[in-house]
Amino acid sequence: MDTGTKSPAPGGRKDGTSGSGPRPPVPGLPVDDVFAALDTSWRGLPGERARDRLEKHGANELPRAGRRTMWRQLGAQFTDLFAVVLIVASGITFLAYALEEPRDAGTVQLAVAILGVVVLNAAIGFAQEYSAERTAQALEAMVPHACRVLRDGERLELPARDVVPGDVVLLEAGDAVPADCRVVEAHELAVNNAPLTGESNAVGRTVDPVAAVPLLEARNCVFMGTDVVAGGGRAVVFATGAATEFGRICRLAAAAPRQKTPLQLQVASMARRVAGAALAIGALMFAVRLPTGDSVVTLFVFALGVMVALVPEGLPATLSVSLSIGVRRMARRHALIKQLLAVEALGSTTVVCTDKTGTLTQAEMTVTQVWTGGASHSVSGVGYEPSGEVADAAEVRELLRVAGLCCNARLVPPTGPREHWRVLGDTTEGALLVVAAKAGLDPGAEEAAAPRVTEFPFDSGRKLMTTVHRTGAGYQACVKGAPGELLARCTDVEWDGRRGPLTGTDRAAAVAAGDELASQGLRVLAVARRALDGPRPVREEAESALTLLGLVGMLDPPRPEVTDAVAACRRAGIRVVMVTGDHPLTGEAVARRVGIVRRPDPVVVTGARLDAMDDETLDSLLAEPSELLLCRVSPEHKMRVVTAFQRRGGVVAVTGDGANDAPALKHADIGVAMGASGTDVAREAASMVLLDDSFASIATAVRLGRAVYQNIRKFLVYLFSHNIGELVPILAATFAGFPLVPISAVQILAIDLGSDVLPALALGAEPPESDVMDRPPRSRHERLFSTAVVGRILFLGGIQAACVSAVFFWHVGSLGIPFDDFTEDTLAYQEAITMVQAGIVLSQFFNALTVRTDRQSVLTVGLTTNPALLAAGGFGIALMAAISYLPPLQAVFNTAPLDATDWAVLAGLGTLPLLADEARKAWLRRRADRRRGGPR
Numbered sequence: 001m002d003t004g005t006k007s008p009a010p011g012g013r014k015d016g017t018s019g020s021g022p023r024p025p026v027p028g029l030p031v032d033d034v035f036a037a038l039d040t041s042w043r044g045l046p047g048e049r050a051r052d053r054l055e056k057h058g059a060n061e062l063p064r065a066g067r068r069t070m071w072r073q074l075g076a077q078f079t080d081l082f083a084v085v086l087i088v089a090s091g092i093t094f095l096a097y098a099l100e101e102p103r104d105a106g107t108v109q110l111a112v113a114i115l116g117v118v119v120l121n122a123a124i125g126f127a128q129e130y131s132a133e134r135t136a137q138a139l140e141a142m143v144p145h146a147c148r149v150l151r152d153g154e155r156l157e158l159p160a161r162d163v164v165p166g167d168v169v170l171l172e173a174g175d176a177v178p179a180d181c182r183v184v185e186a187h188e189l190a191v192n193n194a195p196l197t198g199e200s201n202a203v204g205r206t207v208d209p210v211a212a213v214p215l216l217e218a219r220n221c222v223f224m225g226t227d228v229v230a231g232g233g234r235a236v237v238f239a240t241g242a243a244t245e246f247g248r249i250c251r252l253a254a255a256a257p258r259q260k261t262p263l264q265l266q267v268a269s270m271a272r273r274v275a276g277a278a279l280a281i282g283a284l285m286f287a288v289r290l291p292t293g294d295s296v297v298t299l300f301v302f303a304l305g306v307m308v309a310l311v312p313e314g315l316p317a318t319l320s321v322s323l324s325i326g327v328r329r330m331a332r333r334h335a336l337i338k339q340l341l342a343v344e345a346l347g348s349t350t351v352v353c354t355d356k357t358g359t360l361t362q363a364e365m366t367v368t369q370v371w372t373g374g375a376s377h378s379v380s381g382v383g384y385e386p387s388g389e390v391a392d393a394a395e396v397r398e399l400l401r402v403a404g405l406c407c408n409a410r411l412v413p414p415t416g417p418r419e420h421w422r423v424l425g426d427t428t429e430g431a432l433l434v435v436a437a438k439a440g441l442d443p444g445a446e447e448a449a450a451p452r453v454t455e456f457p458f459d460s461g462r463k464l465m466t467t468v469h470r471t472g473a474g475y476q477a478c479v480k481g482a483p484g485e486l487l488a489r490c491t492d493v494e495w496d497g498r499r500g501p502l503t504g505t506d507r508a509a510a511v512a513a514g515d516e517l518a519s520q521g522l523r524v525l526a527v528a529r530r531a532l533d534g535p536r537p538v539r540e541e542a543e544s545a546l547t548l549l550g551l552v553g554m555l556d557p558p559r560p561e562v563t564d565a566v567a568a569c570r571r572a573g574i575r576v577v578m579v580t581g582d583h584p585l586t587g588e589a590v591a592r593r594v595g596i597v598r599r600p601d602p603v604v605v606t607g608a609r610l611d612a613m614d615d616e617t618l619d620s621l622l623a624e625p626s627e628l629l630l631c632r633v634s635p636e637h638k639m640r641v642v643t644a645f646q647r648r649g650g651v652v653a654v655t656g657d658g659a660n661d662a663p664a665l666k667h668a669d670i671g672v673a674m675g676a677s678g679t680d681v682a683r684e685a686a687s688m689v690l691l692d693d694s695f696a697s698i699a700t701a702v703r704l705g706r707a708v709y710q711n712i713r714k715f716l717v718y719l720f721s722h723n724i725g726e727l728v729p730i731l732a733a734t735f736a737g738f739p740l741v742p743i744s745a746v747q748i749l750a751i752d753l754g755s756d757v758l759p760a761l762a763l764g765a766e767p768p769e770s771d772v773m774d775r776p777p778r779s780r781h782e783r784l785f786s787t788a789v790v791g792r793i794l795f796l797g798g799i800q801a802a803c804v805s806a807v808f809f810w811h812v813g814s815l816g817i818p819f820d821d822f823t824e825d826t827l828a829y830q831e832a833i834t835m836v837q838a839g840i841v842l843s844q845f846f847n848a849l850t851v852r853t854d855r856q857s858v859l860t861v862g863l864t865t866n867p868a869l870l871a872a873g874g875f876g877i878a879l880m881a882a883i884s885y886l887p888p889l890q891a892v893f894n895t896a897p898l899d900a901t902d903w904a905v906l907a908g909l910g911t912l913p914l915l916a917d918e919a920r921k922a923w924l925r926r927r928a929d930r931r932r933g934g935p936r
Ligand SMILES: Nc1ncnc2c1ncn2[C@@H]1O[C@H](COP(=O)(O)OP(=O)(O)OP(=O)(O)O)[C@@H](O)[C@H]1O
Pocket: 355, 356, 357, 358, 426, 428, 429, 458, 459, 460, 461, 463, 464, 465, 480, 481, 482, 483, 523, 524, 525, 526, 579, 580, 581, 582, 583
């Protein structure tokens, strides 16, 4: 059919394959006419024509909806609550300056400084949002979105963006439909059109032409943005990119609101509360300083300054930095976070339900045993290279021929000297093709001799797959699957030179052989066939009265890195539960190898036993602290177990790769999909995607997730402790009857903006503490501002406040000048306020070092292991020196030069919070050791 003639261009308005005008007539055409209309054929497009079409129609991508322009993003920074409050505050200060008699330059400086806060905050916020968005885009691009198409008869795997009208797409359960297509071949094909129609039940697809109906209702079409949920088939693309129905809807859709995570909400609400408190404290300051006799305007400006200084403006931005650094670190370690929520949940994960194949193991299957009745045959060779030996027996060849015919995977030879043989498709099937090749069988030739006429695809609920072939002697069903499921459908055997009914002894022998292979950790499949009368049997017919040919056992070695990761999870108080569709013996053998099972008596629960259990029994089973394996389970069981763990208050991470894992992935606190081998549906449903599929990456993500939370607490303690250091001296001076403030509002702003922002950001980027995985998971209900956090803020802030107050009073008192004689211009006063400011800056430098660890000594992590923090602290000190020594800055801040002794005293006092905190940590460590029964 592929004439190669230049018929009306597919995708153009004439044949309606694209554009927003008349919809394509393809649903009404018989299959052959569809190919003609789209100028393509069953063999797919020739490569050159596909390239032309890609050029003509552009990439199969949707224009990004809902992205704000840079200007709008920047503008938004000035309209959030804090910014508005600050802008109003600055306006009032300017007004106060205008009304003041005589005018004080300090007032206008304060007004400008407040505006400076707004601009700086906006800049940080904007930079953060911008980089977070860039990160999100980069991460999105890392999630593979490939599809299988036929081009010139050749089966290829292409990025979905390269698909063009006329491409023949191969569809399987779990695939995301890459473009709008007309179905030309369907094997129990069903899709979920929910993204387009809102109805989330599976709808079957046919190949028959349909009468004129709205395109979305055409049962012979599949659409971009939807998923194949069952069966498989082929379809021809008729619209791509923005021309698809999905593209049309996306154009109509308004920008989705950005969702904030509970942590962000917690911080935002806390920041609001602190702002309220700042307002109250500002009012309090106004009230307490009223007796000093200052003018109302002066007092008002001062109170406003204090209030502005106390507002934690930088907090939300620092939080975003911390989260986005966490996300980037995880991506570097192969864990892509799709929803920020997962970062938080990871930190409090209590249970990980993990698949076996690919996650704990390498998913590099090699058939090592073939069992045919009385005889067991070893197979040599490793990996997917089809070289090795297998017994040259007719019954082995027949078993492998049938198994090979019942496969959709394809072996791809290496293209370069450093490459290896690869499998395109299911690795279990890849292993079967390899062993068939080792037996001298050529899949192409076998398929040509017995072309496939229909297929009942594998699904993990049924655990079987069947293909029907036309042979010289009629039709034949080739069936492979889990031995238990397949044996139940067999009535005959053909092995050991015997062909006849399957006896009780045969059955027992097959079960024993299967168990023996499984207990070696091998994945076991049984293979059978039957003769059929016609090409299109119903499934029950094709999968009954089968003749059993034997079993194959395939090895899938554990991933070497998993054992350590499992041990780390154990230490971190996280329970690892294996959930597999495989045989209990295979599951247990693998679980033992990776350390999930260490005791002799693990609890192995099969899907059948789960079915027989009510929720109460299941709950009490999960409550036992046993080593638990769930074997021969289907995705529905997985969902039930996740829900049961959650009922018990667990925070559950669950892995999944198949389309029917989607509900469990969505329901879990952290749905983890496989980037390399998983289906598109699973990846869409998940909140985290593992690029390397390895369990070890989950453990790493948990570690980094815990670190993010810890870091947030670190900078909270850091940022809030200096507020105490600023407020207490002011209150003390007022109550002591000192007529001036020990630290002015502009000085407070200089600390907030000059010396505190950068170290807070550097704390948000701290690497995980080495003992982060030696503690139990954080309770999901634990507040960010826990008693421990507030206690530490008061502890560190209190010491700092005591030190700087002492410095102030010592300095103003040592000269014997009466308090009432002090004016703003008294040198001793200028020196004293400079010392208070420098005292806080130095103390904050040491504070930053001490908050780096919760319980460990700072010396254990090393004083220089966060160079960014040292640089940020160093910058703050240099700025302070400039404020003390440079005349223009002295004029602004009313400061005076400090001498070396002053600096030395301040530095000495600044270390006090650090030393006191070290003593507190040592006490905590000793207490923990005592609880554990002696030091470790
Ligand atoms: N492509 C296939 N065709 C037929 N049978 C298969 C196929 N793949 C697996 N099986 C059989 O079905 C059983 C369950 O496989 P399934 O892929 O559902 O397990 P799973 O839950 O993904 O396992 P795992 O936990 O190892 O990832 C296997 O033990 C095997 O006997």
